[in-house]
Amino acid sequence: MEESVWSASGSEYDASRHGSGGSRSLRLVDGRAAAIGPPPAMPWERRYRAWIVAADGLVTVLVVTIGALFIGDFQRFDEPHALGTAAAVLASLPASRAWSRNGLGEGAEEFRRVGRGLVLAGVLVALGGLLAGALEVKPWVFYVVPCVALVLLPVRYALRRFVHRLRRQGQCLLPVMAAGSPETVRDLVERTRAMPHVGWRVEAACLPAGTGDHGDIDGVPVIGTLDELAEHVARGGYRVLAVTADQYWTPRRLQQLAWNLETTAAELVVAPVLMEIAGPRLNVSGVFGMPLLRVTAPAFTGWRRLVKEVVDRIGAALLLLAAAPVMIGIALAVKADDRGPVIYRQQRVGRDGTAFTMLKFRTMVTDADTVRTSLLRHNEGSGPLFKIRNDPRVTKVGALLRRYSLDELPQLFNVLAGQMSLVGPRPPLPEETAQYAPEVHRRLLVKPGMTGLWQVSGRSELSWEESVRLDLRYVEDWSLALDMVILWKTFRAVTVGRGAY
Template identity: 35%
Template sequence: MMRLRHKLLIQAFRLSDQVSLWVALFVSVAFFGGPRGHVFLRDFATDYHPMMDFIAVGLVALIWWVAFALIIQYDANRFTSFGTAVADALRATTLCSFQVLMFAEVFDVNMITGRVVAGHWLLASALIILGRGVLRLLLTLLRKSGYNRRNVVFVGANPRSFKLAASMEVKLELGYHIQGFVLTEWEGASGEVTDPRWPVVCGLADFRLYLETGVVDEVMVCLPVEEYIREIFQIFGLCRDQGLVVRVVPDLADVRLLERAQVEEFDGQQLVTFFREKLLGQLLAKRILDVLVSGVLLILLSPVLLAVALGVKLTSPGPVLFSQERVGMNKRKFQLFKFRSMVVNAEELKASLASKNEMSGPAFKIKNDPRITNVGRILRKTSIDELPQLWNVLKGEMSLVGPRPPLPKEVEQYEWLDRRRLSIKPGITCLWQVGGRSNLSFEEWMELDKVYCDHWSFWLDLKILLKTIPVVLLGKGAS
């Protein structure tokens, strides 16, 4: 019965989204399609249609269904915020509106104009958000009234499980009833019993018997994964056998292990694959954006690049471009290119300036660096010296957005967790660029890069690119 209700809720959200898309399409055609739109709707409702019309409509419906299924997580997850649901819906609606435009071009539907597509996006977004809001409100009212509630039991008695249980009980809209806690042998022996608001239902050794006799819908496992990995897998098996939802609340150290996992099968063997990222579609979009933007900018900015090259050559002896070995994704080495902004023997002078280094860690930076040429100071202030790296982006060695590529010497001095920033392709700009640039300490720089690696998405890249524009134009934090 629990699974049936779960499926019904998911289908209700699906149906609400699809109805909103179609209502928005017909209304936008009627209001923004002009006289041809009115004629189209009248004829569509009354006239005989060839098979191609039905194929076209069916194709659009299928594409919309698939688009929403791929972008939106239809899992009736009680912990998903309304803001997250709205953001997913807007992304899916945007994709569907573009599909309407493509449909109009392929099938020569003249009344589908830019105004119709814009109207469809606005109306569909509004209707989907409204529909989801109404459904969530109804669910909240039902749960606060005692309906659609789930019995949850916690395995493990510790500050994290107590805090989570208290939060879940206070937020009635989640619809959870805390049955109690299952104690491990150590917790039972130590006498550290749970909060008096909730009972101890059993010990871990008797958990199977409790599942057989108790009314349980979900299990929250709040145990250190490293210490209780065997017991956790046993709990997984018991809950799977009973068809129960099981969630793990890991320690911070365990999150990186569990956040990306996929069960695969090869040659009859079950493989559990752990990896950092599986947004393959967004990775493809990132590469397409890199190629298009870097290629177009290299062509459009070619006069600027030539002028800068002449300026560097005429004002300072030495090559126009500065080439340096850097460390890229998964420690692959490559040659990074920049307009030379320092004197030719800058690396030789670096040792004598080490005492003036203002950065902690392996990074090196000093204010009013005497090695920088007059033209180089302008190039750095405006970030023009970075433009040759567009060639690195076009070649695939770098990306527009990503952690800055470090020197091999810097990598040798990295702490263990700092190396996580090497798990993603380096870039010209990133969170550090829009969050302070040269004003950041090395530790803050590393932390921002790790945040980017752990939360990367194509949409985050677009957000960083948009924020980079005013930062570069105003020269904030540049040195």
Template identity: 40%
Template sequence: MTVLEMAAPTKERPQQHRRVAPERAGGVSARRKWQSAYLRRLAITDTIIVAAVVFLAQWWRFGSDADVVDGEAFGHFSYTALSFALIIGWFAVLRVFRTRSPRVIGSGPEEYRLIAVGTLRLFGLIAIASLLLHLEIARLYLAVAFPMGLTALIASRWIWRRVIARERARGEFRTAVLVVGVRGAVVDLARNLERDDAHGYRVVGVCVPGYGGDVGEVVTVNGRDIPVLGDEHSVTDAIEQVGADTVAVTASERFGPERLRTLAWDLERDHVDLVVAPGILDVSGPRLSMRPVAGFPLIHVERPRYHGAQKFTKTTFDIAFSTVVLAVISPVLLAAAIAVKLTSKGPVLYKSERMGLDGQPFPMLKFRSMVQNADSQVTALMKENEGAGVLFKMRDDPRVTTVGRFMRRYSIDELPQFVNVLRREMSVVGPRPPLRREVEMYDDAVSRRLLVKPGVTGLWQVSGRSDLSWEDTVRLDLSYVDNWSMMGDVMIVAKTLKAVVGSDGAY
């Protein structure tokens, strides 16, 4: 669920008579405490990495000799002075681009993107300055500092993200959320906020506009009872009661703009964050932008882009990545082919008809992991089907061979699909390749899966694989179709390696 932070209006505020509440020991102050400690550790880590990389680059290029930079504008100065200036500038850029903002820490792709953009801007500025000021800066010095520094910074943030994820799994480093809205919308938002512990949200109470029920009533979300603490007028009291540090408003039509603005002012004094759920599912941040019009903050939703420069970039990545992968894993392919041929009758490769871009059929290649003519046994096994929708899934499928079971565990049987990528029938990352019978049952919404090429991997692969229900598979595929980006593809590929090594959800 996308949650947008609501900016406080700039109009003059009326006098408020409610007493300003002190900070709560269990809510806002607890969040501030762990965030401040975490941000200090990030700052220390960034400083150590930047300093180490810059001086390593200097040593790599010049050794222990202190060389000098020639420049017409500034005369001669040492590389040690330049290194100190680069360290200060790099650290300043990370701060200017808000890479340690509480809004992005632990967020993954957005945090990495800000670090990459800031670092690129810094070294681009250095290149321009050296050209305009005729500074003779050694290219190897910068060529070592730039990639090593960027890689080390992103790697350190990834490690810190793992630390946060581990703490959140233990119930720490959480954002305590009070959700306000109509009952159905409150349940949906709470369910999405708590879908993954790594997101760090825990709903501690709800307020339902117009609520007039009994005290002690609860709503149940994911098997957990969440107390209903009153109506829209009970928000400030409910915050103090449960120690919430964030209020999330959904289905806010019952509030009206004036009431929502007053709530924002009240929460600002109490140092409580206000977020508003716009009611748009599975739309990523880059497609959303806030545009104030006549005093109203309007959310503009950009259309997904499947053509032009983005399509060219994705195709180039597909071809380059698949070529490298097939070259690297060629011994594995040869070993798998020999194992399949020697242990069971039938062809080495299994060709399964799948529906590709715009519903065009193509033969998807896989190493054969089942006995010959396994498709003819589906009808007899249908009563054992563990899948949902039109998917046939069976954890202990008797048709799977011994070699096939091993290949499936580590997704080795799917490696020939990189040949489909080179044939432009598939993409490295995309929706799950559907069967013809699936496509024939698609409604208008689900048919959007056919707007892009199916992928060797995708969100479905890194979110549970065979353990996913039909509904979750469709939701993830549609989310990918509407929000795909090159950075997102790279992240999915990285997560796929982890899922395959751990054989998560594979059978």
């Protein structure tokens, strides 16, 4: 790592920290250097952001140009409206922070910002037409801007997938210093390794004095104590300092640490005690001069749930119409396999513990429930789940249906009837709920879903504990944007047939 280069100019000083992959302006305040602005971007971050901006611009120009040709019946090019619409989109995206570095690759948040930007663009085009008295802006608001969204979102997703692939290869990762107790640091290391697409790589750790000042944690070297943390961060050029839970951290020590990091390129990230509560429910506000972390209640009712109900019913109806030929073909295949019933009906537990009959295409032999008792000793599922990887009860047609989750298509009728949702926790069996711990009953506060976080995170390969954790996380942190992301990931998961048996 190169040394910082200082140049004096009156009472201010500038420094370039090359080791972190960027420069940062510093100012002398009360005899010490204080950083101005956010941590500098690494070279790959700047390139990725440039690709995002260029792709958004190219998509906008192409879609608006094609739209202008169609609107003008290929006889004239509506230049004023085309320029105004393109300008509205390209101004609204940065205004909604869709190009902000800290939002790129941040799960549903990136698409939420893009969506807000495009809605704002539609409003600007409509207002512009209203002010100019040009009623012909209607097709630009209701056709062109939505078409920009239809093309822009998949392009954004493709670029993110490309970065995720590089991260799984060990590239495009932010160097992280972890600081906290050995247990919480180990948990952070395991999570970053299990989910490299997030973009973190823990390269070093600092622990409380006397708890392992040397050695390593799961291969991550322990280079010092928490008292020496700021010095190690400044010397190592880490991009992120992740502070995990430990009794060492008092408000005064965290404040002092933040001050000491102002002359470095590191971004301070403090993991709250409420690890499974997502950002949309966490808000920081100042009360009596104290920063307080407000946790809003999970939304089980209200207009968002009403929107979800409407989307579920309409979505189920449209999917049933689209999948009707496939479902007829599956029904004929199941019937021809062993002449047994096509539909398998099973009691499941829904919202508030209400039982309902869930529908599936039959994938097992007709006496599967009777044979189950003799197979209990071969159970590979954890907790109350009963799973066998090579279940002898599964028919040949059933194995194919299970691999691609086609057996679950009849559950669209359950969604249409209001018993299930398109996205939600896994629908449990009555005998499973009888073994639930008190906190696990929170899964029943919402409707079960055809798919959910459990479906896109490993399906049958998940342990019972991990399945419960994901379901509870969904119940607590549900949002419409999260539903859209899960539905898209479900399509990918069932296409490759990963993790189902």
